[in-house]
Amino acid sequence: MSDQITDMDVFFNPKSIAIIGASDTFKFGYTMTKYLLESNFKTYPVNINKDVIFGHKMFKNINDIPDDIELVIVVVNNEHVLQIVKDSVKKGVKGIIIETAGFAETGIEKFVKIQEEIELIAKNSNVRIIGPNCVGVTNFNNKFTTTEIDFNQSIEGGTISIIAQSGVLGNIFVEWSASQKIGFSKTITLGNKVDVDEIDMLEYLEKDENTNVITLYLEGVKRGPKLIEILRKLTKPVLILKNGRSEIGSKAIKSHTGSIAGDDKIYDAIFKQYSGIYRVNNFYEMFDIAQVFATQPLPKGKNIAIITSSGSLGILACDEIERLGLKLAVLNESTIQEMKSISPNWTSLKNPVDLGPSLFMTFNKSLKAILNDENVDALLHIFAVPQKPLETFSIPITPHLKEMRNLSTKLNKPIITCVFGSRWVLEYFLKHSHKYKIPIMTQISHAIKTFRFMYDFSKSNKNMNTDIEI
Numbered sequence: 110m111s112d113q114i115t116d117m118d119v120f121f122n123p124k125s126i127a128i129i130g131a132s133d134t135f136k137f138g139y140t141m142t143k144y145l146l147e148s149n150f151k152t153y154p155v156n157i158n159k160d161v162i163f164g165h166k167m168f169k170n171i172n173d174i175p176d177d178i179e180l181v182i183v184v185v186n187n188e189h190v191l192q193i194v195k196d197s198v199k200k201g202v203k204g205i206i207i208e209t210a211g212f213a214e215t216g217i218e219k220f221v222k223i224q225e226e227i228e229l230i231a232k233n234s235n236v237r238i239i240g241p242n243c244v245g246v247t248n249f250n251n252k253f254t255t256t257e258i259d260f261n262q263s264i265e266g267g268t269i270s271i272i273a274q275s276g277v278l279g280n281i282f283v284e285w286s287a288s289q290k291i292g293f294s295k296t297i298t299l300g301n302k303v304d305v306d307e308i309d310m311l312e313y314l315e316k317d318e319n320t321n322v323i324t325l326y327l328e329g330v331k332r333g334p335k336l337i338e339i340l341r342k343l344t345k346p347v348l349i350l351k352n353g354r355s356e357i358g359s360k361a362i363k364s365h366t367g368s369i370a371g372d373d374k375i376y377d378a379i380f381k382q383y384s385g386i387y388r389v390n391n392f393y394e395m396f397d398i399a400q401v402f403a404t405q406p407l408p409k410g411k412n413i414a415i416i417t418s419s420g421s422l423g424i425l426a427c428d429e430i431e432r433l434g435l436k437l438a439v440l441n442e443s444t445i446q447e448m449k450s451i452s453p454n455w456t457s458l459k460n461p462v463d464l465g466p467s468l469f470m471t472f473n474k475s476l477k478a479i480l481n482d483e484n485v486d487a488l489l490h491i492f493a494v495p496q497k498p499l500e501t502f503s504i505p506i507t508p509h510l511k512e513m514r515n516l517s518t519k520l521n522k523p524i525i526t527c528v529f530g531s532r533w534v535l536e537y538f539l540k541h542s543h544k545y546k547i548p549i550m551t552q553i554s555h556a557i558k559t560f561r562f563m564y565d566f567s568k569s570n571k572n573m574n575t576d577i578e579i
Contacts, residue, residue: 117305117313119204120239121248121295123180125151127171127202129193130185130209133162138184138208140257150253153178171200180204182245182255187211190241191223198234206255207240213301214242224303231304243300244280249293250319256280256296265543267292268321269399272310274299274328282392290543291400294319308332311339311347320345322402324395327351327376340383346402346566347386348395351376384569387562397548397555398562404546405523407567410486412438413560414479415461417491418468422529422553423461426489429557435564437461438485447478468494469504473512480516480524487522487560491553492538493529499537507541514545523563525556 131142131154145152146163153176155168168174171181171193181197183190187209197205212224224241231238239245245255249266257280258264264287271282275298282296295317297310307325314320323345330336340347351373380388389395413430415437417423430437440460448458451474457463462479464471479485490513498504517524526542527550528535535551542549550556 116203117237117309119179119237120206120246120297120305121253122251123150123204123253125153125176125178126180126182127153127155127168127174127178127197128182128184129155129171129197130183131156131162131167132159132184138182140259141182141255142184144254144259148252151176171196171202174200178202180206183207183209183240185209187220187223187241191226194227194230194238198230198236202236205236205238205240206243206245207238207300207303208242208244208255209240210242210300212241224301228303237309238304239297240300241303243274243298245298247283247293247296249295256283256298258283265290265292266294267400268294268319268403269324269396270295270297270314270317270320270322271324271326272297272299272307272314273326274302274307275326282396285392286396288539289396289400290539290549291396292403292543294321302331306331308335308339311343315339315343315345322399323347324399325349326392326395337379340379340386343385345385346562348389348399348402348562349380349386350389350392350395351380385566387565393552394555394558397550397552398559400548401523401525401556401559402563402566404548405517405525405563406521407563408486408523408560409521409567411436411564412484412486413489413557414438414440414482414485414487415489415491416464416472416475416479417461417493418464418466419491419493419529420457420461420463420465422491422493422527423463426491426527426553426557427461429554433557433561435557435561438482440479441482441484444478444482448475451475472509476509476512477516480520480522485522487563488524489553489556489560490524490526491529492526492534494534496531496533496537499534506538507545510538510541510545510547513547517547523560525550525559527551527553527556 128142143163146165153168153174154162154165155171157169159167178200181202183193190207190209212220247254247256247258252260314323327349380386413435415423415426427437438460445458452471453467456465456467513524525548528538538549
């Protein structure tokens with residue numbers, strides 16, 4: 110692994126691109142090739158077997174291209190990749206993304222050796238290489254991608270960046286997050302990591318002004334001590350999903366990206382030791398939590414208020430609050446009296462505040478009273494209204510979302526909405542929530558864990574020392 114500090118920006122803002130193995134037949138790389146050739150990025154297709162694709166002249170070799178090339182994307186058969194890397198180095202490129210699979214992860218000696226040779230080339234040249242066995246990167250700010258994402262569809266950008274080893278997940282992340290109105294800044298898939306690894310990307314994203322939250326899906330680490338060093342220095346919140354907790358999972362990693370998983374207990378100890386580094390259990394939890402970090406202010410304390418139309422769900426949230434060491438906010442008597450003046454006499458106005466069926470008539474004024482209470486540091490809004498009345502009476506949700514946004518911004522207090530009900534009810538929120546930057550979840554446990562992580566981050570101290578090694 111080269112210790113030379115090289116700008117990762119070539120992977121996200123390339124001035125010129127060559128796609129080696131570009132094709133207009135429907136196979137891996139087709140969508141990416143078509144998109145880049147039709148985009149404003151200066152893109153040159155290279156394929157020894159074709160003369161023209163999508164109306165663009167093909168080149169037989171990268172060194173036939175008359176212009177300088179900054180970034181090469183490789184989507185050819187694994188047998189030809191080594192020669193293409195050599196040709197690209199000769200051309201003087203700055204970066205190579207090898208999307209082709211079939212190297213060390215196969216366990217076949219021939220392909221293990223080819224990967225080792227590519228690793229040596231990266232070490233002994235100024236070229237930085239991502240892959241092999243990945244789908245590369247996406248930059249949502251300038252709409253550059255080496256994946257199968259279609260930017261012609263409506264995809265919201267954001268300030269969350271994801272680093273992952275796994276290739277296909279790079280596409281799935283984006284599709285799922287777009288459906289949930291969760292906005293990304295950059296997505297990076299690293300594959301077998303012959304050169305560029307999660308440490309290079311953590312360093313890059315720490316300095317990236319378009320990234321506020323970093324999420325990391327980790328299978329194995331080659332540079333353990335360096336990872337500890339960078340985790341200590343990071344000032345942005347980092348959510349880590351580390352797989353291979355079980356022996357079976359650890360063995361599966363080896364055949365997936367050729368990585369050694371390492372002892373999970375050691376990773377766990379490291380993640381717990383550093384403030385601002387949080388381990389999550391699954392992707393839904395990771396992106397739910399990331400979305401709140403990206404859109405909400407940090408809480409000033411541990412006191413959580415709950416506003417709901419379901420007493421039962423409010424009680425479940427109380428259990429989670431206690432379990433995670435947070436506190437149920439004790440509302441001022443003046444706050445309770447203010448809500449009492451606008452609520453039916455059967456509502457329960459002590460925290461958790463259960464407005465029941467009066468929710469739509471009393472929500473905004475109750476919300477204002479609760480958030481203005483100095484004893485409240487954060488608010489969980491649990492929405493549990495059936496589809497039928499919402500649909501029958503065409504009840505708008507935007508006034509609620511708008512008021513939540515206004516008060517959250519004005520009072521500098523985070524709000525999370527948990528939606529219970531059918532998919533229709535969730536979509537009813539998601540249609541408008543991104544406009545007002547109100548995070549929507551379906552899991553109370555994710556919401557309370559988020560408040561815990563955000564509280565810890567608000568109190569975080571990045572100067573802790575460690576004796577742990579991996």
